[in-house]
Amino acid sequence: MLASMLALSGSASASFTPQERDKAxxxxxxxxxxxxxxxxxxxxxxxxxxxxxxxQQHSQFVSAPPK
Amino acid sequence: MSLSSRAANGxxxxxxxxxxxxxxxxxxxxxxxIASRCNLACPYCYVYELRDQSWRAQPQFMQRSTYSAxxxxxxxxxxxxxxxxxxxxxxxxxxxxxxxxxLEEFATEARKxxxxxxxxxxxxQSNGTLFDERFLDVVLRTGVSVGLSIDGPxxxxxxxxxxxxxxxxxxxxxxxxxxLEKHPDVFGGLLCxxxxxxxxxxxxxxxxxxxxxxxxxxLPHATHDHLPPGVxxxxxxxxxxxxxxxxxxxxxxxxxxxxxIRLFSSIMRLLLGRDSMVESIGNCPASLIVIESxxxxxxxxxxxxxxxxxxxxxxxxxxxxxDQALGKxxxxxxxxxxxxxxxxxxxxxxxxxxxxxYQPHRYSSRRGFQNPSVYCHAxxxxxxxxxxxxxxxxxxxGFPVPRRVQTLARQKLGVGDA
Numbered sequence: 001m002l003a004s005m006l007a008l009s010g011s012a013s014a015s016f017t018p019q020e021r022d023k024a025x026x027x028x029x030x031x032x033x034x035x036x037x038x039x040x041x042x043x044x045x046x047x048x049x050x051x052x053x054x055x056q057q058h059s060q061f062v063s064a065p066p067k
Numbered sequence: 068m069s070l071s072s073r074a075a076n077g078x079x080x081x082x083x084x085x086x087x088x089x090x091x092x093x094x095x096x097x098x099x100x101i102a103s104r105c106n107l108a109c110p111y112c113y114v115y116e117l118r119d120q121s122w123r124a125q126p127q128f129m130q131r132s133t134y135s136a137x138x139x140x141x142x143x144x145x146x147x148x149x150x151x152x153x154x155x156x157x158x159x160x161x162x163x164x165x166x167x168x169x170l171e172e173f174a175t176e177a178r179k180x181x182x183x184x185x186x187x188x189x190x191x192q193s194n195g196t197l198f199d200e201r202f203l204d205v206v207l208r209t210g211v212s213v214g215l216s217i218d219g220p221x222x223x224x225x226x227x228x229x230x231x232x233x234x235x236x237x238x239x240x241x242x243x244x245x246x247l248e249k250h251p252d253v254f255g256g257l258l259c260x261x262x263x264x265x266x267x268x269x270x271x272x273x274x275x276x277x278x279x280x281x282x283x284x285x286l287p288h289a290t291h292d293h294l295p296p297g298v299x300x301x302x303x304x305x306x307x308x309x310x311x312x313x314x315x316x317x318x319x320x321x322x323x324x325x326x327x328i329r330l331f332s333s334i335m336r337l338l339l340g341r342d343s344m345v346e347s348i349g350n351c352p353a354s355l356i357v358i359e360s361x362x363x364x365x366x367x368x369x370x371x372x373x374x375x376x377x378x379x380x381x382x383x384x385x386x387x388x389x390d391q392a393l394g395k396x397x398x399x400x401x402x403x404x405x406x407x408x409x410x411x412x413x414x415x416x417x418x419x420x421x422x423x424x425y426q427p428h429r430y431s432s433r434r435g436f437q438n439p440s441v442y443c444h445a446x447x448x449x450x451x452x453x454x455x456x457x458x459x460x461x462x463x464x465g466f467p468v469p470r471r472v473q474t475l476a477r478q479k480l481g482v483g484d485a
Contacts, residue, residue, distance in 0.1 A: 015339045015469035027464040032319045033457060035327075036335050 018044065070374060073435060077396025080435030082407040089352065089403040091393050093148035096355040097141055098368070101129045101173060102160040103360040107194050108231045111260060111296065113288045113427075114160065119371030119378070125360045128165055133362040134173060137384040138180040144389040146184045153181060157191035157211070158368075160360075167201045174209035190214060190255050194228065195240035203246055203253075212255035214283075215244055218262060219270040227262060244277040256281035256326070263297040263306050267313040274326070281327040283345070284314065286424075288372035289441050291431035304441070308448030315449060319456050334453045337420040338472045346401070348446070350422035353401035356392055358384060366397040373430040400436065401426060409437040416478060420471065421446050444480065451478055 016024075021037055028034035073080040103125035105114070114122055145153055155177050157170065165173070174189055181187050191206075195215040206213055217240055218227045225235020247254040257279045259270065274282050286307060289295035298304055311330075318328050333343040343349030346367070357365040362384045370377035380395045392398050400407045405418060412423045423429055424440030431438050440446060454476035461468045468476075 015471070016467075020466075024461070024464065024466050027466070028460065030323050031321070031460070032332070032335065033460050035323060036332055036339075039332075040336070040339070040341065 070432070071376065074377070074397065077400065079437065081396045081400035082403055083409065083413075083437060086403060086406040089399070089406060092352040092354050092402050093150050093393075094141075094144060094354050094356045094389060095150050095152065096154040096156065097137075098156045098158050098355060098357045099129065099134070099137070099173075100125070100159060100358065100360045100368075101134075101157050101162050101170075102164040103127060104164060105159060105161040105194070106164065106196060106230060107161070107228055107236055109228050111227070111287050113369050113372040117288060117293075117372045119373075119375045121371070121376065121379075122160075127360070128169075129358075129360045129362075131172070133360070133384065135176070136362060137358045138177060140384050140387075140389050142181055142184055145181065147390070150185050153185040153187055155187060155189045157189070158357075161194050161197065162191050163193050163197040163202060167205045170202070170211075171205045171209055174205070174211050178209070188212075192216070192255075192258065193243070194236065195243035196230075196236050197239075198243035198246065200246070203250065206253045207250065210253070212253050213243075213247055214255035214258055215240055215247065216258045216260075217244065217274065217277075218260050219265045220273045223262065223265045223270070227260070244279075248278050251278075251280065254279060256283060258283045258285060260285045260287055261307065261310060262287070263310055267310050268317060271314050271317050279326050281329060284311070284328060284330050285347075286428065286442055286445075288369055288427055290373055290428065291438055291441050293372075294441065301441075301444075304444045305448065306445075307442055308445035311445065311449045312452045315452055315456075319453075331449075331453065334420060334450055335457060338450075338454055338457060338475065339469055340471065343422070347425040348420075348422060350404040350419060352404065356389065356398070364389070364392050366395070367401070367426065369425065369427045370397070372427050374432070377427075377430075407436075409434070409439060412439050415439075417447055417450055417475060420450050420475065447478070447480055451475055451480065 021041060025034060025037050025041070028037070078084045103122050104127050110116055157173065163170070177189060178187055189210065190212040192214045198213065216228070218224045221235065221237035224237040224240070228236050230236055257274050257277065259274060259282060261284055287295050295307065297306060315331055318325065318331055329344045330348060333345050333348050337343055337349045342351045346353045346355070353367070355367060357368050357378065359365055364380050364382040364384065364387065365378040366380060368378055378397065380392050380397060382392050405413060408418070408423050412418055424442055424446050426436060428440040428442055429436045429438045454472045457472050458468050458476040461472070
């Protein structure tokens, strides 16, 4: 189900490999993009290397506390 | 055909005719309306001031028996569906009107009832006026994170978020934010409704002064029938795009210690082919259900901005299972991704990033939710600007620019193209 769900949302298309991502993190100066890539790396590690696995684990509600 | 018949049927209203059915995604977020009244009178409030007036028939507070019945149904749903992490949000009205003791009872009962079937994360969204040391003790003990609504510096906030007697609420909410600032473990973040009369740079600096972990920027609820505040014609929507882009530029270049803005980071995630963190942008299936004070199950409550009864499912926690709500068109339409969008959005280059924005903002009485967002042009301006910033940064380090970033960065938008 997860695979079809991700295909539905367009989330399955990876933009770059984990190695490329880590290289970008090294080169980027502090800011939004670097922070995002660091967060994505942490998410992937928690999800056992499956990008998008956390999609259903955070609350998406637009006016809820983000934690 | 009447509005309620069209809504009940679903096709051509919530989603297009012949749209393929989506796989069902279980609920993981449960929004409890523990209080149905509020001590503020914000002019833009979707609960009291816009099209839906169903709050008048609700009990002031959720009864313990209603709450227990809801938890039992949630437990059954989570156990059957195998949901690893569950979010319970205490909401209103103003949820703190229930008092610290009942809040603690609610939080304690939820942990007791659900912890063996899922990881329970709890939060509440408050106007901050009642939050004091007593509530702080409760949220620290029970692990409930607190989000506060602040619309900007005091003069701006007071104009938009007054008490019922017209007095501003800024002093009280500032006090609450300062209390939470000292307790980052339970500080959920700040919620700010965009107002064109406020200076975006001032709003950004002011919100950052409380050191929240995150900021949610909300576009005021509006539809094609009722345009957003400050907008007299659709072409003026660009003003919202310009406002958002100004904050985006400040946020994007800010240091590591500045708060996240989930709308912006979600757009960045979507541009990289990942999921959105909020339901207001992107095509990810929404997994939220609202439990009204009287136990009725409703779809996302912001739909109340559209028409009376828009969030109605006809189900309640006493007589129905949560799985039944998953079959209702109003809920299903938010899990269908691209298939729920109108033909204009399905053909749009921005589709997979924008997802037609927030569902309530697509509404018109003529075509239901089969429209682009009333904020369409503003969202495109924002997304394109995010793509441009990312493209520039990827290029500066000699990194190949991801395809979606590249495509959207070069889009021409016409009116308001900046």
